[in-house]
Amino acid sequence: xxxxxxxxxxxxxxxxxxxxxxxxxxxxxxxxxxxxxxxxxxxxxxxxxxxxxxxxxxxxxxxxxxxxxx
Amino acid sequence: xxxxxxxxxxxxxxxxxxxxxxxxxxxxxxxxxxxxxxxxxxxxxxxxxxxxxxxxxxxxxxxxxxxxxxxxxxxxxxxxxxxxxxxxxxxxxxxxxxxxxxxxxxxxxxxxxxxxxxxxxxxxxxxxxxxxxxxxxxxxxxxxxxxxxxxxxxxxxxxxxxxxxxxxxxxxxxxxxxxxxxxxxxxxxxxxxxxxxxxxxxxxxxxxxxxxxxxxxxxxxxxxxxxxxxxxxxxxxxxxxxxxxxxxxxxxxxxxxxxxxxxxxxxxxxxxxxxxxxxxxxxxxxxxxxxxxxxxxxxxxxxxxxxxxxxxxxxxxxxxxxxxxxxxxxxxxxxxxxxxxxxxxxxxxxxxxxxxxxxxxxxxxxxxxxxxxxxxxxxxxxxxxxxxxxxxxxxxxxxxxxxxxxxxxxxxxxxxxxxxxxxxxxxxxxxxxxxxxxxxxxxxxxxxxxxxxxxxxxxxxxxxxxxxxxxxxxxxxxxxxxxxxxxxxxxxxxxxxxxxxxxxxxxxxxxxxxxxxxxxxxxxxxxxxxxxxxxxxxxxxxxxxxxxxxxxxxxxxxxxxxxxxxxxxxxxxxxxxxxxxxxxxxxxxxxxxxxxxxxxxxxxxxxxxxxxxxxxxxxxxxxxxxxxxxxxxx
Ligand code: SF4
Numbered sequence: 001x002x003x004x005x006x007x008x009x010x011x012x013x014x015x016x017x018x019x020x021x022x023x024x025x026x027x028x029x030x031x032x033x034x035x036x037x038x039x040x041x042x043x044x045x046x047x048x049x050x051x052x053x054x055x056x057x058x059x060x061x062x063x064x065x066x067x068x069x070x
Numbered sequence: 071x072x073x074x075x076x077x078x079x080x081x082x083x084x085x086x087x088x089x090x091x092x093x094x095x096x097x098x099x100x101x102x103x104x105x106x107x108x109x110x111x112x113x114x115x116x117x118x119x120x121x122x123x124x125x126x127x128x129x130x131x132x133x134x135x136x137x138x139x140x141x142x143x144x145x146x147x148x149x150x151x152x153x154x155x156x157x158x159x160x161x162x163x164x165x166x167x168x169x170x171x172x173x174x175x176x177x178x179x180x181x182x183x184x185x186x187x188x189x190x191x192x193x194x195x196x197x198x199x200x201x202x203x204x205x206x207x208x209x210x211x212x213x214x215x216x217x218x219x220x221x222x223x224x225x226x227x228x229x230x231x232x233x234x235x236x237x238x239x240x241x242x243x244x245x246x247x248x249x250x251x252x253x254x255x256x257x258x259x260x261x262x263x264x265x266x267x268x269x270x271x272x273x274x275x276x277x278x279x280x281x282x283x284x285x286x287x288x289x290x291x292x293x294x295x296x297x298x299x300x301x302x303x304x305x306x307x308x309x310x311x312x313x314x315x316x317x318x319x320x321x322x323x324x325x326x327x328x329x330x331x332x333x334x335x336x337x338x339x340x341x342x343x344x345x346x347x348x349x350x351x352x353x354x355x356x357x358x359x360x361x362x363x364x365x366x367x368x369x370x371x372x373x374x375x376x377x378x379x380x381x382x383x384x385x386x387x388x389x390x391x392x393x394x395x396x397x398x399x400x401x402x403x404x405x406x407x408x409x410x411x412x413x414x415x416x417x418x419x420x421x422x423x424x425x426x427x428x429x430x431x432x433x434x435x436x437x438x439x440x441x442x443x444x445x446x447x448x449x450x451x452x453x454x455x456x457x458x459x460x461x462x463x464x465x466x467x468x469x470x471x472x473x474x475x476x477x478x479x480x481x482x483x484x485x486x487x488x489x490x491x492x493x494x495x496x497x498x499x500x501x502x503x504x505x506x507x508x509x510x511x512x513x514x515x516x517x518x519x520x521x522x523x524x525x526x527x528x529x530x531x532x533x534x535x536x537x538x539x540x541x542x543x544x545x546x547x548x549x550x551x552x553x554x555x556x557x558x559x560x561x562x563x564x565x566x567x568x569x570x571x572x573x574x575x576x577x578x579x580x581x582x583x584x585x586x587x588x589x590x591x592x593x594x595x596x597x598x599x600x601x602x603x604x605x606x607x608x609x610x611x612x613x614x615x616x617x618x619x620x621x622x623x624x625x626x627x628x629x630x631x632x633x634x635x636x637x638x639x640x641x642x643x644x645x646x647x648x649x650x651x652x653x654x655x656x657x658x659x660x661x662x663x664x665x666x667x668x669x670x671x672x673x674x675x676x677x678x679x680x681x682x683x684x685x686x687x688x689x690x691x692x693x694x695x696x697x698x699x700x701x702x703x704x
Contacts, residue, residue: 007322010311010344036535038303041553043323043651048552050533062651065303066536067319067529068587 040066085185109151110622135578144583167253175276233271244419252381283604311344324650335650338398390421402451413462422497528553538586573616
């Protein structure tokens with residue numbers, strides 16, 4: 001069971017994704033119905049990860065839109 | 071006939087009370103393009119190295135850019151430049167609003183100010199006529215009243231006033247300049263330079279239309295941009311939440327500067343977020359000249375007498391008075407923001423300098439005996455407000471903090487130096503380089519000291535699929551890179567984006583309008599330049615303008631003795647973040663230094679960070695080597 005926290009429009013939404021094995025971040029995005037265009041970056045285990053990186057069943061992943069400065 | 075600009079630069083010698091107009095050629099204007107380019111040119115030409123930035127020999131330049139005043143979103147900016155009293159380096163800061171377009175409509179592409187008035191004065195520029203007025207009755211007054219008096223005196227409520235409040239008059243080293251009470255040339259202490267010249271304000275009124283070379287093309291670009299504003303998630307987000315949207319995003323990502331950059335996460339971030347602002351104090355969404363994005367806020371709080379005409383706190387302010395000082399009361403932050411706007415203090419440096427003092431207080435380096443009886447502990451909102459007042463008036467301990475955190479730490483001593491987080495003496499803005507490595511380069515290499523508006527941040531170019539990435543491919547940026555990597559690809563992306571963003575500062579474009587931060591494509595920016603000025607230009611020429619402006623600033627600094635040793639970061643960034651999703655992350659000093667050398671090499675600067683003779687020639691800047699070649703080595 002991976003916890004997926006999606007940040008968008010000044011809100012955090014939490015999803016739980018049932019997993020029995022490690023899957024890619026791209027797979028998780030499909031599961032929670034987020035288009036790749038909307039994703040700027042993602043963080044898992046204190047590290048930035050990309051679409052091909054693996055997410056384990058116990059991980060927490062945070063997904064963000066492109067965030068800029070200013 | 072020149073389209074888009076006037077070919078006229080105003081020169082004012084305040085000591086001699088002399089006003090002159092310089093007619094500049096098309097080639098000159100196209101080479102420097104206004105804004106930061108014009109500032110670099112005049113500072114190098116007219117100022118000797120080693121002068122006192124708060125003395126009469128400093129040169130103060132106000133410069134809109136080539137696109138300022140175009141009837142298109144984001145084309146509103148002007149830059150102010152001088153030798154900075156905060157950094158002793160090249161000083162430059164941009165503001166939006168309406169003042170820049172108004173100056174061009176009044177017939178000028180820039181104002182170059184020298185000397186010092188014998189008594190307080192203000193300039194009034196009215197459709198090409200320029201006069202110096204006595205400002206004795208305005209000196210000491212806060213910004214709201216000054217704007218009212220000037221508009222009443224000249225019987226014109228549409229006059230645009232750029233001015234300083236008491237913070238600038240009292241030479242606070244990070245005093246800013248405000249226009250319309252809510253837009254700011256925030257950084258580098260340029261308000262103190264105005265104060266040192268006894269110049270209270272520059273009031274401008276211009277009624278002429280700026281001629282446009284190709285109306286049809288301009289209107290097509292403008293319509294297209296307008297139609298994307300509510301469709302593109304980046305611009306839509308700016309409209310709905312303003313820059314404040316970054317509070318919760320950065321917090322969730324562990325890159326919200328908290329407790330003087332010790333943590334990357336603030337457990338009360340919700341209380342200082344866009345949501346809290348919208349629910350508690352927001353009264354209007356506002357914008358700048360001709361811009362449909364309307365990312366500015368106007369707020370109101372009866373508890374503290376906060377008035378909408380002073381705007382509302384931006385992300386930088388919410389973080390610098392909020393998470394950085396562990397303050398979770400949005401009304402206190404709105405009040406602190408208004409006080410800074412009335413006194414004209416840069417909210418970033420003010421928040422950072424107070425957070426520095428709070429950390430000293432926590433470490434018992436400072437006690438209430440030092441701070442005029444104020445309990446300057448993290449989280450104490452009333453202490454924050456009291457200290458802002460003291461800084462602006464240079465009263466008691468405020469006089470020490472008015473010097474900025476670096477100089478204050480040198481006065482205080484006792485190991486406080488490690489709590490002062492500055493580059494070249496300027497306080498870090500509210501972005502965490504331990505989570506965005508190109509920011510480490512931006513902060514260190516910026517000629518102006520720590521600055522977050524040098525280039526798009528790593529998180530904007532971290533994924534190939536994300537909004538905005540495809541649109542920057544025309545710059546030759548074809549691959550994304552993880553935010554927490556120093557690689558040659560990362561440095562190259564940073565170098566290209568910093569030239570592109572530097573071009574914005576020369577041309578007068580708001581960074582929140584073109585890609586990748588927003589939705590205006592590169593092609594439309596180039597076409598807008600063609601449509602406004604009639605030049606057949608290209609992204610290549612515009613990038614070179616950006617690079618030229620960077621090199622002018624770097625040569626100014628080289629003349630002042632700056633080199634690689636000043637392109638350095640505070641120690642704290644090489645230690646781990648203590649809290650948040652990225653806790654444990656730190657920068658590697660070795661990797662950072664290597665990336666900096668790669669950046670220099672890519673820019674054709676030598677190992678000390680000084681542009682080579684070849685680079686100067688390539689940019690048409692041989693005159694710098696000829697004028698100053700003997701006084702430093704290049
Ligand atoms: S995007 Fe925002 S800051 Fe930029 S010009 Fe438009 S309203 Fe002003």
